[in-house]
Amino acid sequence: MEKMPYQPDMDRPMTATTTATVTSDWRNALPVRMGKKVTLRELEISDAPALFAMLTPEEVSRFISPPPTTVEGFEKFITWARAERAAGRYACFAVVPHGMSTAVGLFQVRQLEAGFATAEWGFALGSAFWGTGMFIDGGQLVVDFAVETLNVGRLEARACVANGRGNGALRKLGAVQEGVLRRSFLKNGQFLDQMLWSILAEEWRQAKAVWGQGVIH
Numbered sequence: 001m002e003k004m005p006y007q008p009d010m011d012r013p014m015t016a017t018t019t020a021t022v023t024s025d026w027r028n029a030l031p032v033r034m035g036k037k038v039t040l041r042e043l044e045i046s047d048a049p050a051l052f053a054m055l056t057p058e059e060v061s062r063f064i065s066p067p068p069t070t071v072e073g074f075e076k077f078i079t080w081a082r083a084e085r086a087a088g089r090y091a092c093f094a095v096v097p098h099g100m101s102t103a104v105g106l107f108q109v110r111q112l113e114a115g116f117a118t119a120e121w122g123f124a125l126g127s128a129f130w131g132t133g134m135f136i137d138g139g140q141l142v143v144d145f146a147v148e149t150l151n152v153g154r155l156e157a158r159a160c161v162a163n164g165r166g167n168g169a170l171r172k173l174g175a176v177q178e179g180v181l182r183r184s185f186l187k188n189g190q191f192l193d194q195m196l197w198s199i200l201a202e203e204w205r206q207a208k209a210v211w212g213q214g215v216i217h
């Protein structure tokens with residue numbers, strides 16, 4: 001999700017406007033999901049310094065919306081994320097590797113229409129954790145949460161065409177490449193092309209029947 005739904009000027013009280021088609025207590029608190037390599041859990045304000053350190057370096061942020069530029073900015077983002085979760089519009093998981101207590105990245109899912117029938121997801125990890133299998137581990141948990149808990153029927157992802165790792169990661173997870181969104185993402189004054197990917201709920205359930213046993217808790 002290059003275009004993060006959070007913007008600094010959104011730091012204001014939220015009101016729940018979404019219709020009640022999503023029925024789950026995830027609005028009260030995100031579930032903790034444990035994979036083989038990582039645990040996913042709700043963002044905490046105390047994650048702000050670690051997320052600032054992990055997500056602001058150029059190699060991480062170059063193909064995504066500019067992350068907050070200060071620890072305080074991440075604290076505001078986390079406050080916003082929790083309010084959006086309570087309003088039933090958005091879910092953001094912290095990625096915590098086994099053996100650690102600090103967050104090294106995040107996965108986020110936002111509804112594209114009320115009730116989450118279609119949604120978009122995005123992700124970022126600190127570069128020290130790239131190529132470790134943590135993406136695929138956490139990504140499976142998040143897509144499963146989207147499909148089985150949020151009732152997402154179509155989960156979209158957009159990745160800059162030039163973002164080799166982002167596109168490679170989506171392909172590995174089983175996302176289907178649909179086409180190029182020309183000049184759809186403004187970064188540093190330049191419009192970049194993005195690849196549009198999707199995962200459909202029925203495809204996900206079919207794939208999960210093959211690999212999912214013992215992975216989803």
Ligand SMILES: CC(C)(COP(=O)(O)OP(=O)(O)OC[C@H]1O[C@@H](n2cnc3c(N)ncnc32)[C@H](O)[C@@H]1OP(=O)(O)O)[C@@H](O)C(=O)NCCC(=O)NCCS
Pocket residue numbers: 001002059060061063064122123124125126129130131132133134135136157158159160163164165166167168169172
């Ligand atoms: C996107 C991200 C979470 C993926 O995590 P990761 O640990 O790097 O992903 P993985 O290593 O599991 O998978 C990436 C795959 O892309 C492949 N890849 C790397 N560069 C590539 C390139 N230029 N072209 C094609 N594939 C490429 C890798 O080889 C790997 O596949 P493999 O495991 O079969 O070898 C991480 O790279 C990241 O945080 N990037 C910065 C933020 C970002 O761009 N987010 C994505 C927005 S859509």
